[in-house]
Amino acid sequence: MELQQMRYVVAVAETGSFNRAAQRCLVVQSALSHQIARLERELGARLFDRTSRRVRLTAAGAAFLPAARQCLDFAERAAAEVAAAVGEVRGRLSVGVIPTVAAVDLPAALHEFRRRYPQVRVRLRMAASHELVEQVRQGALDLAFLGLPLTARPEGVRAHELARDRHVAIVAPEHPLAARAETDLRTLAGEEFVDFPEGSPGRTQSDQAFAAAGLTRNVAFEVTTADLMAGLVREGLGVAMLPSTYAPALAGVATVPVTDAPARIEHLVWSTAGLTPAAAAFLEVLGVAVG
16 A cells, blocks of 8 residues: 555545546546555455546545545655754644634734745644644644633643633624723623624633623524624624724724623644644744743
8 A cells, every 4th residue: 555545545535536636646547546446456445436427435435534644644744854854844734723813913924934934835724713622633733723711721732822812892883882982791782693603612702701790692693704793793783792802803893892801812732742843833933932
């Protein structure tokens, strides 16, 4: 079994097409198909069901795919470690980001990182904090930026606290609250809300604050991005609560301080197994000491 064969299997699984997989791998389709067929004979099982309209993993293929990805990751990491031993940082850096990261100017940090280490391929993935923690634990991400309530801590990973912040209310410019110097949870409880999905860390911060105050509220719209949240607020469909350091990034809305607002901590997390050379270099760019 060869690494190249595994790359071909992963490419077909991710693209859903032998033709697109061959294009991604920079080989002719016949060569890719031949190598996968050879691997299937070696394994004694078909990895894909092929029809004229689609390609789908078989049960054997679904079982093989995670291990193939892991082998490729280990091989890439081994090559990166060798390069680092001779003073060269290369390979891949996979970074997870919450939609409302504010403690770090991520575009600026990535710009500086690419300037210093142009041979590193950077991948970004946006998701909720609990999903990102799990992906770091599983090795799918090297690093992740999280936002969690004060009562929560990242588990199963190494963590560095970046910043603490409090929420502000986000309202349409013409909303009556927009003219106020401040507001509170009791006043906001009478409004319809736009918020993140129930159970997500971004939502839990607000839910806990209202519950602690003995208040209930109506979340009329659940969204997964802050931009969509702001769009619904601009249209007068509800109000929202977001970290004060992130709110200035939103256009066309007004922000109002909340006297008893929920708070959050932004964390940077990475695997307990250690850092790849690229991840260690990125922490250096951020000024984060591993210690």
